[in-house]
Amino acid sequence: MKLQDTLTRSQKEIRPIDGQTYRFYCCGPTVYGAAHIGNFRTFVLQDVFRRALETGGNRTLHVRNLTDVDDKTIRDSQAAGQTLKAFTDKWRDKFHADCKALACLPPHIEPSAVEHIPQQIAMIATLIAKGHAYSSDDGSVYFKISSFPNYGKLSHLDERELDLGKTQNARANSDEYEKDSISDFVLWKARREDDGENFWESPWGQGRPGWHLECSAMIAEYLGDSFDMHSGGVDLVFPHHENEIAQSECACGGHFAAHWFHITHLLVDGGKMSKSLGNMYTLSDLEAKGFTPMEVRYVLIGAHYRKPLNFTLESLSGAKEALNKLAKASNKLAENMGTETALPSADFGVFQPAWDSLNDDLNTPGALGGIFTGLREATKFTGKEAAAALAGLNRILKALGITLPDISKDNTDVPTDIQQLAEARWAARSNKDWATSDKLRDELAEKGWAMKDGKDSYELTKS
RNA sequence: GGCGGAGUCGCCAAGUGGUAAGGCAAUGGUUUGCAAAACCGUCAUUCGUGGGUUCGAUUCCCACCUCCGCCUCCA
Numbered sequence: 303m304k305l306q307d308t309l310t311r312s313q314k315e316i317r318p319i320d321g322q323t324y325r326f327y328c329c330g331p332t333v334y335g336a337a338h339i340g341n342f343r344t345f346v347l348q349d350v351f352r353r354a355l356e357t358g359g360n361r362t363l364h365v366r367n368l369t370d371v372d373d374k375t376i377r378d379s380q381a382a383g384q385t386l387k388a389f390t391d392k393w394r395d396k397f398h399a400d401c402k403a404l405a406c407l408p409p410h411i412e413p414s415a416v417e418h419i420p421q422q423i424a425m426i427a428t429l430i431a432k433g434h435a436y437s438s439d440d441g442s443v444y445f446k447i448s449s450f451p452n453y454g455k456l457s458h459l460d461e462r463e464l465d466l467g468k469t470q471n472a473r474a475n476s477d478e479y480e481k482d483s484i485s486d487f488v489l490w491k492a493r494r495e496d497d498g499e500n501f502w503e504s505p506w507g508q509g510r511p512g513w514h515l516e517c518s519a520m521i522a523e524y525l526g527d528s529f530d531m532h533s534g535g536v537d538l539v540f541p542h543h544e545n546e547i548a549q550s551e552c553a554c555g556g557h558f559a560a561h562w563f564h565i566t567h568l569l570v571d572g573g574k575m576s577k578s579l580g581n582m583y584t585l586s587d588l589e590a591k592g593f594t595p596m597e598v599r600y601v602l603i604g605a606h607y608r609k610p611l612n613f614t615l616e617s618l619s620g621a622k623e624a625l626n627k628l629a630k631a632s633n634k635l636a637e638n639m640g641t642e643t644a645l646p647s648a649d650f651g652v653f654q655p656a657w658d659s660l661n662d663d664l665n666t667p668g669a670l671g672g673i674f675t676g677l678r679e680a681t682k683f684t685g686k687e688a689a690a691a692l693a694g695l696n697r698i699l700k701a702l703g704i705t706l707p708d709i710s711k712d713n714t715d716v717p718t719d720i721q722q723l724a725e726a727r728w729a730a731r732s733n734k735d736w737a738t739s740d741k742l743r744d745e746l747a748e749k750g751w752a753m754k755d756g757k758d759s760y761e762l763t764k765s
Numbered sequence: 766g767g768c769g770g771a772g773u774c775g776c777c778a779a780g781u782g783g784u785a786a787g788g789c790a791a792u793g794g795u796u797u798g799c800a801a802a803a804c805c806g807u808c809a810u811u812c813g814u815g816g817g818u819u820c821g822a823u824u825c826c827c828a829c830c831u832c833c834g835c836c837u838c839c840a
Contacts, residue, residue, distance in 0.1 A: 311769095329840075330840095331840080332838095332839090332840095337840080338840090340839095340840060341840045342840085343840075344840040345840080372838070373838075374838090457768080457769090457835075457836085458768065458769080459767085459768065459835090459836065484837090485837080486837095487837060487838080488837095488838085512838075513838045514837095514838070534840065535839080535840025536769090536770085536834060536835075536840080537834070537835065537839050537840060538839080538840070539769095539834095539835070540768095540835060540836065540837080541835095541836090541837045541838070542837090542838075542839090544837095545837085545838090564840095565840070566770070566771090566833090566834080567833075567834065567839095567840070568840095569832085569833070572832075572833095573832080573833085574832095574833070574834090600788095601777080604777065604778065604788080605777075605778060605779090606778085606779075608770080609770080609771065609778090610770075610771060610772095610832085610833060610834085611777090611778090612776090612777070612778090613777090614776070614777070616775095616776050616777075616789075616790085617776065617777040617778090617788090617789075618777095619776095619789070619790090620776075620777060620788060620789030620790075621777090621788085621789085622789090623788080623789060623790090624787095624788050624789070627788080627789095630803095655786095659779085665779075665780095667777090667778055667779050667786095667787080667788095668778095668779050668780080668786080668787085669779095670778090670779090670787065670788075671778085671779060671780095671786050671787035671788080672779095672786080672787080673787085674786090674787050674788065675786070675787065731798085734798070736798060736799075739798085739799095740798095740799075740800085743800080743801095752801070752802095753801085754800090754801050754802055755797075755800080755801080755802090756802090757797095761801095761802085763802095
């Protein structure tokens with residue numbers, strides 16, 4: 303698979319270092335609230351990346367962390383009057399439920415920061431021993447940026463630019479901790495009054511780990527000093543991933559991630575998403591509006607991951623129809639293949655262009671287009687050909703993580719009163735009593751049921 | 766101020782130095798008592814604006830406009 307690499311700013315074929323398993327790390331959520339669709343754009347695209355590899359017959363090792371200790375989790379758990387663990391567990395469970403609803407495969411390993419404090423302390427000790435970090439008087443530990451010449455290679459920021467950024471922002475929060483250089487970042491935060499009971503013992507006193515370090519330590523634990531790919535939202539490029547590179551390369555040697563995959567932020571109605579604008583949707587918000595998680599997923603993969611995706615409610619409605627169209631086509635293929643069976647096959651057939659798009663820098667919208675184009679041809683097939691097409695369709699849909707809505711007619715239970723109304727209308731219609739017939743149809747519509755007339759029978763569907 | 770990304774039909778969105786995929790919506794027809802559904806069609810001489818290079822640009826170059834991200838703990 304060809305994939306853009308943030309570090310070299312070029313497309314590279316991604317291959318496993320060990321020649322067998324694609325081992326990659328994705329920065330997971332900070333569990334202090336429900337993730338929003340912007341967060342999910344990242345997680346869904348990472349999921350497609352993994353699915354595409356697996357569909358291609360490859361093995362993967364997917365590691366994604368949970369950030370369950372940081373300023374926000376501590377602050378909000380205290381505000382909620384809960385222990386940090388109770389609070390983060392609750393949001394972790396919500397995150398898992400949302401991921402499942404969005405058809406994201408659970409990572410093979412999902413380490414939590416709190417459960418890896420010893421590994422983090424060990425890494426800090428190594429960094430100090432090697433001269434890349436120092437502790438300050440208050441018991442915090444900082445990474446010494448000047449000790450790592452490659453600092454800035456991922457975000458392409460040189461020292462002058464970093465300095466400029468600082469002066470510009472002039473840090474309202476500049477000094478809670480003491481450090482040698484303002485660019486140095488914290489590895490271990492000394493315990494503060496407002497941390498409450500959330501602190502751990504360390505050689506430098508009580509405190510808690512810095513955010514960047516959590517990931518480096520967990521990566522070292524599960525993926526070692528070198529692995530195939532590291533991913534996250536674009537905003538993590540600097541400083542988070544830049545700092546991870548510094549920590550990990552200095553502590554472990556190795557070349558850390560061979561490939562950097564960053565997903566661009568989405569826009570909502572052409573502008574940025576923000577709480578104050580009321581356009582920060584969570585999955586639950588959208589479900590409350592009557593959309594299904596699969597429709598949300600469809601929209602999220604509807605744009606290339608390196609381009610801004612403009613999320614609108616209108617595109618969500620479009621997704622609903624597009625999924626229905628796919629489901630109909632799928633049923634049509636099943637019907638046309640007769641007694642044949644859609645055996646799994648390595649051949650994509652008419653969907654080969656869709657598969658090629660997916661493998662060309664994860665071009666998901668190109669793949670979706672390829673599916674519809676292929677379907678135009680495939681729905682004319684019969685017997686073996688139709689069976690082969692259905693197998694190909696199932697395979698490409700699986701790679702995209704799309705499951706089709708069940709549009710079979712007899713899957714809904716019709717309440718008795720609705721059934722009676724429908725019978726009454728059918729009788730009126732049979733007697734050519736159009737007035738009564740239309741009136742009853744409206745009545746059914748008000749109750750949320752659509753009555754569609756066939757030649758000799760009718761069909762009731764929930765609207 | 767620095768670095769980076771984006772502007773393609775009403776909406777979402779691919780793509781390419783050789784004349785614009787796909788989905789939604791819309792719309793015509795068949796069908797229907799009328800609808801719905803289904804099926805068959807139609808739907809960008811044009812790719813933010815202005816220049817330039819070229820036989821030819823939406824695709825390359827320059828300028829400008831607009832939007833977005835990052836510049837120390839935000840996916």
